[in-house]
Amino acid sequence: LSTTDQTNDYLLFFSLYVIVVCISSCPSSDDNEAFICKDDITNSNIADGFTNTMAGDCMWHMASTNVVGRCYIDGSFDVILAAAADTATANGVTLTGVSAPSESGTAGSGFITDFLGDVYGFSGYIFGFGIGVATLVAFLYLFFLRIPGVLTIIIWTIILSIAVFLLAGAFMLFSLSSTWRDDGQHSTSEADTMLYISYFVMACAAIYLCLILVLGKRINMAVSIVKEAARALGAMPGLIFTPVIQVIGLVIFLVPWFIYVLFIASAGEMSVDPITGSRVFTYDTNSKYAFLYMLFCWFWTSEFLVACGQLMIALAISCWYFTRDKKETGQTTINWSAKTLFWYHLGTAAFGSLVIAIILTIRAIISYIQRKAKKSGNKILEYVMCILQCCMWCLEKIMRFLNKNAYIQTAIYGYSFCKACRNAFFLLLRNILRVAAVNMVADFVLLLGKVSQRASVIYLLPFLSYSSPTTVPHLICVCV
Amino acid sequence: VFAYAIPSEQLNGIMAPLVFCFILAYFVSVMFSEIFGMAIETILCCFIADEEMFPPEKRFAEGGLQTAISKTAQANAGATVAVESKEVADAKPAEEAML
Numbered sequence: 001l002s003t004t005d006q007t008n009d010y011l012l013f014f015s016l017y018v019i020v021v022c023i024s025s026c027p028s029s030d031d032n033e034a035f036i037c038k039d040d041i042t043n044s045n046i047a048d049g050f051t052n053t054m055a056g057d058c059m060w061h062m063a064s065t066n067v068v069g070r071c072y073i074d075g076s077f078d079v080i081l082a083a084a085a086d087t088a089t090a091n092g093v094t095l096t097g098v099s100a101p102s103e104s105g106t107a108g109s110g111f112i113t114d115f116l117g118d119v120y121g122f123s124g125y126i127f128g129f130g131i132g133v134a135t136l137v138a139f140l141y142l143f144f145l146r147i148p149g150v151l152t153i154i155i156w157t158i159i160l161s162i163a164v165f166l167l168a169g170a171f172m173l174f175s176l177s178s179t180w181r182d183d184g185q186h187s188t189s190e191a192d193t194m195l196y197i198s199y200f201v202m203a204c205a206a207i208y209l210c211l212i213l214v215l216g217k218r219i220n221m222a223v224s225i226v227k228e229a230a231r232a233l234g235a236m237p238g239l240i241f242t243p244v245i246q247v248i249g250l251v252i253f254l255v256p257w258f259i260y261v262l263f264i265a266s267a268g269e270m271s272v273d274p275i276t277g278s279r280v281f282t283y284d285t286n287s288k289y290a291f292l293y294m295l296f297c298w299f300w301t302s303e304f305l306v307a308c309g310q311l312m313i314a315l316a317i318s319c320w321y322f323t324r325d326k327k328e329t330g331q332t333t334i335n336w337s338a339k340t341l342f343w344y345h346l347g348t349a350a351f352g353s354l355v356i357a358i359i360l361t362i363r364a365i366i367s368y369i370q371r372k373a374k375k376s377g378n379k380i381l382e383y384v385m386c387i388l389q390c391c392m393w394c395l396e397k398i399m400r401f402l403n404k405n406a407y408i409q410t411a412i413y414g415y416s417f418c419k420a421c422r423n424a425f426f427l428l429l430r431n432i433l434r435v436a437a438v439n440m441v442a443d444f445v446l447l448l449g450k451v452s453q454r455a456s457v458i459y460l461l462p463f464l465s466y467s468s469p470t471t472v473p474h475l476i477c478v479c480v
Numbered sequence: 481v482f483a484y485a486i487p488s489e490q491l492n493g494i495m496a497p498l499v500f501c502f503i504l505a506y507f508v509s510v511m512f513s514e515i516f517g518m519a520i521e522t523i524l525c526c527f528i529a530d531e532e533m534f535p536p537e538k539r540f541a542e543g544g545l546q547t548a549i550s551k552t553a554q555a556n557a558g559a560t561v562a563v564e565s566k567e568v569a570d571a572k573p574a575e576e577a578m579l
Contacts, residue, residue, distance in 0.1 A: 115496045122497040130504025138512045224545045225527060229519040239519075243511045313518045321526040322540055404518065408525040431528055442520045446513040453509035457501045
């Protein structure tokens with residue numbers, strides 16, 4: 001029972017901020033007459049125990065809970081201390097020098113302990129604010145987007161301010177280059193470089209302005225589309241909870257998957273590295289292929305769940321769009337889309353996710369070869385693999401985008417995956433400008449939404465500062 | 481300001497709750513933006529399908545989108561290729577089945 005006793009199976013620290021020893025489990029109840037002591041300390045009676053406690057070698061039992069290998073007191077330390085002091089007086093010892101955990105600062109009150117203790121004690125608030133308030137902000141944001149005119153003003157302000165920023169930047173760089181040319185402190189080449197940079201920014205500004213002119217009215221259309229999407233989500237708020245179902249599905253899959261992986265991992269031969277002396281597992285080719293197969297299973301299943309979520313949302317939203325009387329939509333639409341998904345479109349989701357899973361597996365193999373090449377110092381192989389990896393990354397992004405649109409086609413028309421993929425491709429090609437405009441506006445809107453949701457953490461601050469007045473200066477710092 | 485106390489006399493600093501809260505809010509915001517992004521793309525595809533399949537008086541577009549259709553129809557007139565009638569023909573039965 002000590003901090004250094006490695007032969008003991010228990011690695012639990014009894015840390016009441018006063019002493020640190022290893023014990024098998026945290027005391028479940030307060031007991032002022034039983035003591036936990038460091039090695040080589042024995043108490044002949046209760047008075048002895050209190051004397052050793054004041055010396056910092058013992059601690060009486062306090063009801064506590066095991067949090068990540070540390071015992072945290074359940075009740076108030078002051079109350080327990082008062083009770084212990086009474087017992088000590090009854091045994092002829094005056095208990096002094098045992099202070100409350102937060103003030104003692106002795107062994108055990110390290111940064112990690114404080115950190116975990118805070119998280120444990122505040123977990124309700126953390127979950128409430130992290131999930132609850134963030135979701136609330138999301139819905140408020142949806143509502144805010146639908147206020148007439150607001151989104152149009154925001155989007156055009158962003159677009160025009162970017163244009164002004166680019167033009168002003170180009171002008172400033174240009175004037176800077178002409179001052180540099182004349183002031184005698186900078187060489188001609190420096191002034192030239194600055195001039196070329198200003199030309200480059202000017203070209204960017206010109207391309208950007210051309211893009212805005214070409215997109216023109218389509219941006220207004222994109223704004224109305226975003227508004228309609230906000231309306232649809234507002235009508236079916238249950239859609240927000242699809243990730244919860246996905247996570248549950250993933251956990252159900254992960255349990256057997258993890259067991260299989262552990263079995264394969266334990267099939268390796270253990271050998272001792274002759275240089276470092278550390279133990280390493282070596283695997284034969286069969287186990288390596290088994291690992292690869294498990295990796296593929298993981299990719300396919302996780303992508304399948306993502307695809308199911310996307311299909312479900314596409315089904316619900318398209319059903320909402322093609323309903324004349326929008327009042328009929330709501331939770332029933334979500335139920336209908338879930339049922340349709342499970343009855344008709346699981347194959348589409350499986351096919352689409354298979355494509356992504358194959359790409360991801362190839363990427364995993366490439367990164368494995370990359371690591372091998374780095375170890376063996378084969379530069380050519382390393383570069384080739386790097387280029388291949390980059391290509392596969394691009395392919396993955398494109399396929400994800402195409403898949404998304406194929407699922408939407410499936411949701412609208414009920415096509416099979418291949419046909420939906422082909423149709424989605426030609427649809428995107430036909431309406432490339434609209435898609436560009438919608439993507440641009442959607443990116444702005446989603447970015448604003450993300451920032452506002454993450455900032456919702458700020459609402460936690462008043463609660464925190466209320467509970468500990470010393471943090472008020474920090475609060476001001478964070479707010480500023 | 482806040483009329484109720486919080487059961488956390490042992491709070492050591494504001495960093496730990498803030499960091500964890502931020503991580504949770506981060507994941508919620510990522511998931512929400514995935515869903516919202518999917519909704520936006522679906523509405524776009526529905527809108528295009530709507531425009532390609534139905535004559536103006538039978539369209540499902542409402543409000544701002546309705547005016548957007550007539551505006552972009554003018555803008556698109558020269559730019560985009562005319563819709564293939566074949567696609568409309570084989571798209572319609574499926575659409576009716578869905579409704």
